[in-house]
Amino acid sequence: MSNNIVAIVGRPNVGKSTLFNRLIQRREAIVDSVSGVTRDRNYGKSEWNGKEFSVIDTGGYVRGSDDVFEGEIRKQVELAIDEADVIIFVVDVEEGITPMDETVAKLLRKVTKPVLLAVNKVDNAMREKDAVEFYNLGLGDYYTFASISGSGTGDLLDALIEAFPEKPEVEVKEDLPRFAVVGRPNAGKSSFINALIGKDRYIVTDIAGTTRDAIDTKFDRFGFEFNLVDTAGIRRKAKVKEDLEFYSVMRSVRAIEHADICILVIDATRGFEGQDQSIFWLAEKNRKGVVILVNKWDLVEKDTMSTRDYEEKIKKELMPFTDVPILFVSALTKQRLLKALEATVQVFENRKQRISTSKFNEYMLKVIEAYPPPATKGKYVKIKYCMQLPTPTPQFVFFANLPQYVKEPYKRYLENKIREKWDFAGVPIDIYIREK
Numbered sequence: 001m002s003n004n005i006v007a008i009v010g011r012p013n014v015g016k017s018t019l020f021n022r023l024i025q026r027r028e029a030i031v032d033s034v035s036g037v038t039r040d041r042n043y044g045k046s047e048w049n050g051k052e053f054s055v056i057d058t059g060g061y062v063r064g065s066d067d068v069f070e071g072e073i074r075k076q077v078e079l080a081i082d083e084a085d086v087i088i089f090v091v092d093v094e095e096g097i098t099p100m101d102e103t104v105a106k107l108l109r110k111v112t113k114p115v116l117l118a119v120n121k122v123d124n125a126m127r128e129k130d131a132v133e134f135y136n137l138g139l140g141d142y143y144t145f146a147s148i149s150g151s152g153t154g155d156l157l158d159a160l161i162e163a164f165p166e167k168p169e170v171e172v173k174e175d176l177p178r179f180a181v182v183g184r185p186n187a188g189k190s191s192f193i194n195a196l197i198g199k200d201r202y203i204v205t206d207i208a209g210t211t212r213d214a215i216d217t218k219f220d221r222f223g224f225e226f227n228l229v230d231t232a233g234i235r236r237k238a239k240v241k242e243d244l245e246f247y248s249v250m251r252s253v254r255a256i257e258h259a260d261i262c263i264l265v266i267d268a269t270r271g272f273e274g275q276d277q278s279i280f281w282l283a284e285k286n287r288k289g290v291v292i293l294v295n296k297w298d299l300v301e302k303d304t305m306s307t308r309d310y311e312e313k314i315k316k317e318l319m320p321f322t323d324v325p326i327l328f329v330s331a332l333t334k335q336r337l338l339k340a341l342e343a344t345v346q347v348f349e350n351r352k353q354r355i356s357t358s359k360f361n362e363y364m365l366k367v368i369e370a371y372p373p374p375a376t377k378g379k380y381v382k383i384k385y386c387m388q389l390p391t392p393t394p395q396f397v398f399f400a401n402l403p404q405y406v407k408e409p410y411k412r413y414l415e416n417k418i419r420e421k422w423d424f425a426g427v428p429i430d431i432y433i434r435e436k
């Protein structure tokens with residue numbers, strides 16, 4: 001679970017996004033074909049030499065604007081310093097060192113985390129020579145590459161993998177569920193946690209987390225036992241009031257990646273907004289369980305809005321993954337907080353449930369017989385066998401004679417049938433069709 005996070009920083013138009021896209025390319029394509037939805041491209045997963053890592057393009061928010069203020073760049077770099085394990089600083093050999101590069105370098109020189117200086121647009125020997133100039137940034141050695149063609153990225157990636165900190169193997173003293181409370185600023189995350197924990201510090205034990213800056217807080221009360229995954233991002237709250245969507249969403253990355261289940265707190269008076277959606281998507285993409293808490297329900301006029309209407313509205317935004325528990329709570333009046341915990345524990349159970357191969361076949365083969373995959377080009381697809389894979393999150397494989405002819409809608413049908421029969425509420429499911 002030692003998932004490393006890499007952040008790409010640099011001023012606009014140096015090729016951050018091209019590098020980012022290059023790193024996440026293949027996986028992204030897969031995910032998109034599943035959800036069928038286009039999302040912001042600020043976060044993605046990548047892999048090199050069998051090592052997985054997450055990538056944040058910190059320029060995501062300011063990209064394209066010529067008029068970037070120093071404060072904006074500072075924010076970008078601070079986000080990288082706080083959230084990433086390794087930072088890639090991209091500069092452009094064509095332009096040479098600009099004052100903005102110097103600002104970034106100054107911030108990065110103070111950092112103890114590994115920083116890789118990556119000089120972009122180096123595609124000939126001449127430019128290779130020009131790149132020497134970047135020693136002046138005081139960041140030591142650099143890597144040259146050309147993000148458009150991809151040349152040089154292999155060496156950069158080798159260096160990146162080398163730079164990942166040695167993380168101590170996760171010491172799982174207890175196999176407790178890990179819940180992260182996420183949501184945008186002011187949704188009521190802290191109030192929710194405080195309402196649960198109260199001022200009774202004796203029930204709270206801080207134990208060293210799995211990374212330097214993720215802290216688990218053991219919760220043991222009302223018959224519930226789990227670890228709350230807190231992060232520097234959440235604790236820092238008092239200091240930084242993030243208003244930009246991009247930054248507040250990216251601050252959730254580590255918490256989400258380290259959790260089993262995400263408790264997504266939204267503000268009932270504002271509805272399910274873009275940021276909520278992005279955080280939901282992060283959780284789903286990482287195959288985490290999700291529970292949505294519509295907080296501040298005490299402030300909503302019950303005559304004008306029923307929970308049913310509200311729920312319908314949210315589910316429209318969750319498409320196609322709508323099988324998610326939605327609870328209406330108030331951290332202030334402590335309304336339904338225990339219900340919220342119950343629902344979260346249930347999602348945890350759902351996520352780890354294993355369906356026996358015989359039961360699964362018995363049910364699903366009938367389902368398939370009743371409504372087989374449509375014939376393509378006069379060819380009939382036969383599915384004879386299926387099973388749940390022994391993976392940490394629910395994945396199901398169906399063996400077919402012509403797997404390439406089983407399309408998205410049919411996979412969705414299979415998923416819906418699984419969800420009808422077994423309780424996978426709040427849990428993303430993967431369906432694979434393989435040649436038998």
Ligand code: GDP
Binds near residue numbers: 191
């Ligand atoms: P966070 O940024 O997500 O941690 O949000 P906070 O917990 O700091 O809450 C933001 C504001 O909303 C504070 O002023 C809280 O008092 C208020 N608040 C939080 N939960 C509720 C709620 O259930 N009902 C009402 N009326 N106010 C709430």
